[in-house]
Amino acid sequence: MSIKNYFISVAEPWDFESPDGQNIINGRIIKIVSNTCLIFKSDYKLDLKGHSGDILILKPRHKGNDFDDLKCGQQYVVINGSLLLCDFEEKMLESELKVSSEFGIIGSVRPVTASIS
16 A cells, blocks of 8 residues: 555544545555554644544454555545544554554545545
8 A cells, every 4th residue: 555645534523524624534644554553644633532633543443354455446444543642753553552542533544536435
């Protein structure tokens, strides 16, 4: 999977708004930690559950899915997204990312070129 522009289509919270409109977060994947953990940087600061930041930790929501599905032609992967509560450091391990973030969204991650269905 090449690092390029992606967007998150937000399902929960249902009333999510961003500068890009209702239920959309534009950004890019900045690091692939594993096939079940991506680091996503939004194009702007997000406010979720009283916290602000632009780095989301994305994990597949459904068992049996992972981010290799995007490489295999699937248009999207349903995700749980957590806002990173500290400064992102390239060397952070998946376990560190988990304890340093707070769950905030449910949605799907897609390449910008994928159509919404």
